[in-house]
Amino acid sequence: MRRILHIDMDAFFAAVEQRRNPELIGKPLVIGGSGDPTKRGVVSTASYEARKFGIHSAMPLRTAHKLCPHAVFLPVDYEEYARVSEKIKNILREFSPVMEDVGIDEAFLDVSQIDKPPEEIAKEIKAKIMQETGLACSIGIAPNKLLAKIASDMQKPDGLTIITEDNIESRIWPLPVRKLWGVGPKTEAALRGMGIETIGRLAVVLLDTLIERFGQSYGRYLYEASRGVDESPLVTHWEPKSTSREITFQSDISNWQDIARTLAELTREVACDMKQAGYKGKTITVKIRFSDFETHTRAKTIVKLANSADEIRAAAFDCLRRFELKKKVRLVGIRVGGLEKA
Ligand code: TTP
Ligand code: MG
Numbered sequence: 544m545r546r547i548l549h550i551d552m553d554a555f556f557a558a559v560e561q562r563r564n565p566e567l568i569g570k571p572l573v574i575g576g577s578g579d580p581t582k583r584g585v586v587s588t589a590s591y592e593a594r595k596f597g598i599h600s601a602m603p604l605r606t607a608h609k610l611c612p613h614a615v616f617l618p619v620d621y622e623e624y625a626r627v628s629e630k631i632k633n634i635l636r637e638f639s640p641v642m643e644d645v646g647i648d649e650a651f652l653d654v655s656q657i658d659k660p661p662e663e664i665a666k667e668i669k670a671k672i673m674q675e676t677g678l679a680c681s682i683g684i685a686p687n688k689l690l691a692k693i694a695s696d697m698q699k700p701d702g703l704t705i706i707t708e709d710n711i712e713s714r715i716w717p718l719p720v721r722k723l724w725g726v727g728p729k730t731e732a733a734l735r736g737m738g739i740e741t742i743g744r745l746a747v748v749l750l751d752t753l754i755e756r757f758g759q760s761y762g763r764y765l766y767e768a769s770r771g772v773d774e775s776p777l778v779t780h781w782e783p784k785s786t787s788r789e790i791t792f793q794s795d796i797s798n799w800q801d802i803a804r805t806l807a808e809l810t811r812e813v814a815c816d817m818k819q820a821g822y823k824g825k826t827i828t829v830k831i832r833f834s835d836f837e838t839h840t841r842a843k844t845i846v847k848l849a850n851s852a853d854e855i856r857a858a859a860f861d862c863l864r865r866f867e868l869k870k871k872v873r874l875v876g877i878r879v880g881g882l883e884k885a
Pocket of ligand 1: 553588600
């Protein structure tokens with residue numbers, strides 16, 4: 544029997560901001576866009592205090608402001624969150640080398656080989672993350688990834704939830720189908736149309752019926768998922784599909800020459816990375832983020848796989864020329880995709 548942990552940070556972006564500025568602790572706090580609720584943009588996340596007003600991720604900032612005018616609004620500082628995220632992933636790797644990085648604030652950890660009750664490991668992880676970063680997380684423990692992910696969400700914030708094969712019926716079956724990984728709004732609506740709202744109700748549907756309605760592979764997935772069956776392994780290593788570099792300027796710039804020089808420098812670094820790793824690529828994408836956080840990309844696919852700085856720079860400059868640089872620029876980035884072993 545495998546022992547899988549799913550670790551998910553609580554109100555991640557908001558918690559990082561609260562730790563940076565303790566005056567924000569205990570206050571309704573909304574992170575999103577440029578941090579100005581009178582401007583366009585959506586909520587990235589909200590502190591639990593702000594969630595009480597009905598504010599949630601993906602909601603327009605303006606709506607959030609109407610729901611709670613006295614909330615504090617802050618811009619997204621992705622670089623800082625990525626830095627903290629990396630620190631957390633490194634802590635997790637110390638507990639077990641078998642880690643799957645699933646997102647900026649979550650990961651799976653396989654602790655099957657560790658001779659200690661998983662609950663104890665989870666408590667140690669929570670304490671270590673708190674000690675090193677000042678942040679709280681929720682952890683789910685289960686025999687597979689599917690159940691561990693559901694479990695980590697069951698007692699947020701600062702939760703620790705164990706799901707075993709024996710309590711799938713009592714704890715998983717009452718949940719709405721949407722809680723299953725891979726069930727989005729469309730499948731949810733389709734299932735509702737079949738009179739199926741809970742995972743338990745889904746579990747009594749015949750396999751053939753699900754295959755007929757959702758196709759061979761997704762139908763079978765739903766059938767197994769509703770029973771808590773998931774044998775998928777942790778993906779601990781990704782072959783890179785792309786490589787990228789980007790830089791945020793100390794202060795926003797508007798001079799085209801400076802932008803071009805920076806892009807050329809980033810191109811050299813990317814080409815160097817690719818040569819070292821032994822890859823060639825063919826889709827070059829340039830990203831520009833303006834001072835108001837509006838972000839645009841332009842891409843070009845070159846005919847022949849390349850990894851020389853010259854070839855990549857030529858494509859990157861073609862992309863750069865297609866931008867309308869009417870506002871000051873905050874960030875420039877380059878990505879080379881479609882990588883293949885050279
Ligand atoms: P989540 O883990 O979904 O949310 P959370 O950590 O803020 O809150 P919870 O305690 O419920 O886990 O996402 C992690 C981070 O990803 C979140 O802090 C901000 C970002 N995010 C977005 O930018 N947009 C989104 O729509 C979502 C869902 C998250
Ligand atoms: Mg989270």
